Amino acid sequence: MRRFWFRLVVPGLVSAWIAACGGEGGGAAGGEAAQIPFPVDTTTAATITGTVRFEGTPPVMPTIDMSEEPACRDKYTEPPRAQTVVVNPNGTLKNVFVYVKAGLDTTLRFPVPRDSAWIDQSGCRYEPHVFGMQVGQTLAIKNSDAVLHNINAKPTANRGFNISQPQAGMVSTRTFQVPEIMIPIGCDVHGWMSAYVGVLRHPYFSTSGDDGSFTITRLPPGTYTLEAWHEQYGTQTVEVTVGPNETKTVEFVFRPAATS
Numbered sequence: 001m002r003r004f005w006f007r008l009v010v011p012g013l014v015s016a017w018i019a020a021c022g023g024e025g026g027g028a029a030g031g032e033a034a035q036i037p038f039p040v041d042t043t044t045a046a047t048i049t050g051t052v053r054f055e056g057t058p059p060v061m062p063t064i065d066m067s068e069e070p071a072c073r074d075k076y077t078e079p080p081r082a083q084t085v086v087v088n089p090n091g092t093l094k095n096v097f098v099y100v101k102a103g104l105d106t107t108l109r110f111p112v113p114r115d116s117a118w119i120d121q122s123g124c125r126y127e128p129h130v131f132g133m134q135v136g137q138t139l140a141i142k143n144s145d146a147v148l149h150n151i152n153a154k155p156t157a158n159r160g161f162n163i164s165q166p167q168a169g170m171v172s173t174r175t176f177q178v179p180e181i182m183i184p185i186g187c188d189v190h191g192w193m194s195a196y197v198g199v200l201r202h203p204y205f206s207t208s209g210d211d212g213s214f215t216i217t218r219l220p221p222g223t224y225t226l227e228a229w230h231e232q233y234g235t236q237t238v239e240v241t242v243g244p245n246e247t248k249t250v251e252f253v254f255r256p257a258a259t260s
């Protein structure tokens with residue numbers, strides 16, 4: 001009798017534990033009830049696009065010693081460098097988070113994307129290094145390395161988490177409850193690993209990539225404060241007014257000498 005009870009209960013406990021740890025992947029992005037319609041008339045919506053230019057001599061980032069993690073070290077042909085400042089070949093700055101900080105009608109409610117935001121641990125670094133997502137959206141955290149990673153998110157406004165992923169292929173999911181610019185993510189095993197995520201109630205954000213460009217679409221016509229955030233060089237803001245169907249181009253310029 002006792003053995004029978006044990007067989008019934010233990011699998012239930014195990015699956016409950018897996019669910020509690022977010023180990024099953026997927027996850028309902030905001031749940032079915034969250035699928036409200038997009039609240040902006042896209043036939044008259046506006047676009048803000050532009051680039052983040054870097055002015056001055058790009059700093060040389062330190063190399064990362066991965067000699068104790070051959071599974072990561074072997075993914076590189078040259079010693080990997082820190083991603084704090086990445087200046088693209090065209091003179092633009094990568095990993096700048098650009099978002100609408102103010103000016104948006106605060107009564108607008110936006111649907112939570114069904115697609116997850118992703119962060120991957122590959123070669124003992126995070127990819128992407130800087131990214132954005134919405135409140136309530138699922139963040140999928142993947143380990144592509146055959147080493148133990150420990151994802152430690154340290155928000156101030158949201159609930160933090162600390163997840164151990166000992167095996168390659170593992171995916172964990174989490175969400176953030178309120179807006180926060182920016183939440184640092186690190187690894188307790190590898191002190192050099194760092195990433196930042198910006199969490200917003202709306203979809204008006206973008207991160208400068210390999211060409212330094214950013215694009216924010218589907219904006220209602222209006223006047224907005226756009227902020228550009230960089231982990232080393234801080235923030236800059238600019239005011240932009242867009243009319244119906246208009247596309248405005250904005251340039252941010254980061255000058256290390258002026259901002260340090």
Ligand SMILES: [Cu+2]
Pocket residue numbers: 124148149150187188189190193
């Ligand atoms: Cu790690």
